[in-house]
Amino acid sequence: MKMTYREAVRQAMHEALVADPRVFLMGEDVGKYGGSYACSLGFLEEFGPERIRDTPLSELGFVGAGIGAALGGLRPIVEVMTVNFSLLALDQIVNTAATLRHMSGGQFSVPLVVRMATGAGRQLAAQHSHSLENWYAHIPGIKVLAPATVADARGMLAPALADPDPVIIFEHAQLYNLEGEPAEDGHCDIATAALHREGADVSLVTYGGSLPKTLAAAGQLAAEGIAAEVIDLRVLRPLDMATIFHSVRKTHKAVVVDEGWKSGSLAAEVLARLAEECFYELDAPPARVCSAEVPIPYARHLEEAALPQPARIVAAVRRMLGK
């Protein structure tokens, strides 16, 4: 059954709330407003204010409260409006959620799920548009997911909630209106990367909001006779490198598409691991298509120029293949 990414997120949360009385949703405007991306519309009426909990504008406080609630036996879904605002809660996520199990010698796990929107593309300028997934993917002790499809938006929440450790889910804001099909049973894993398109000439590795752009680029390349393989990382920590290695051993060429800035990016991590493990399999220096090193600008033409676009991906592949 076709649905939007937004509806998939909503259904996944609805299913979790119905299935487990320990699950509750907490965040800014998740209740009366229905969620800043309308992912929890109608929940307040259905589940009541205890389980659909509107919070004050206190990211540090309510994310930390989510950690405490998880320790206390609940299964919180904490919604942070955007990754940009999550920086106000960075201390609790990095210094507490990620460390508690280890610091306590394994006595306390933190079964917390934090969802947040990420990414650019809507002319929201430099405080609402950044892609900082990589900051979180740097941290041992947390898992980082980036559902790029309707199936993953629908399927990733249940295993994230079942996970005894903190999981952060990044929903790219440009994907909420995307249409697609969830898996038949609604389920998926949160461990592996996914092959979206097979091809023998080059491996295109991407995640999140860049997946549709990368698939569009692969379509254009096919029209030019270049067969690109497209891999969606899905899980940003821990990375499923086996799937990427497998692909690169076949294509011998890799381009990573990442909406984060190039410096210190996830793309850099993927390429470093390719260099460590697959150096002699590579027939060309690997390449990256990332965001320009600038705070995301407001003006539409400048924002578009700052972000990875299908044309830039196509150009990077052509350059690599000498075409």
Added chain:
Amino acid sequence: MTVPYDKPFAQKLLFDMLRIRRMEEKCAELYGAQKIRGFLHLYIGEEACVVGVLHALAPEDNIVATYREHGHALARGVPMNAIMAEMFGKRSGCSGGRGGSMHLFDAATRLYGGNAIVGGGLPLAVGLALADRMLGRRAVTACFFGEGAMAEGAFHESMNLAALWRLPVLFCCENNLYAMGTALARSESQTDLCAKAASYAMPTLKADGMDVVAVHEAAKLAAGHVRDGLGPFFLELQTYRYRAHSMFDPDLYRDKAEIEDWKARGPLHTFSARLKAEGKLTEEEFLALDARAEAEVQAAVDFAEAAEWEPVQDLLKDVHTPGAAP
């Protein structure tokens, strides 16, 4: 005021303070001998605070503490052996040697750390209280922090959340007047901490943190309010640390005379003098309690010395929960 407790309970309060004092004096010595490393923040002088509060709590209650939490762990019932082994970095420590002095944890007594981010424990306490409320448990979450934490955003956000949602949190501010080396008046526009807390529409109470009776009476009242579902409570315990902030601190920012004034109000000698005057303690009994505390400390040191180091092969243990997806 006479001590309103019978002899066994009065002596129990004294003994609990004595155990903390003797353990920490030994810790300082062991730090000099390089058996304990890292940061070591001593609670010496402040013992009445935790002993008075924890005796007002029940086993089902939660404790959230700071990096100056040796006394909290001990008074809560974490075995001294496990605390000492933790400070030595041994596997049999109460945090498996992964936490050290600043991160004492104990699931059995619901001690949720040992948090070394100032103010970091407050949101956690709010969440623990939220879980208790939503799961229908009648527990209190006691959250200890210093007055320095009251300048942090986490303090304000947590106070607001707890009051807004009427959560069962007992906020215990151990006001020792110095945030590391910065005096209260040099860091806060409002030095009346209860006034600050009261702005969150929360009841508050100030108590002499050098007097275990005053602390315990205030804590009983505050904990009772919280346990009865009337919402959070803010308790200010006015106290003083006799030692420097940490073992690295040369303590150049306090008057020697000020320290001596506070030492004259010391929680151990003033309380034992009162008990003696009231016929609830003899010098022989005091010496026997002290000897018991000293013996426990020595046994804990022996335990920690003999305890095994964790094998390095286990380095990556407890980053994730075993059995979870990788």
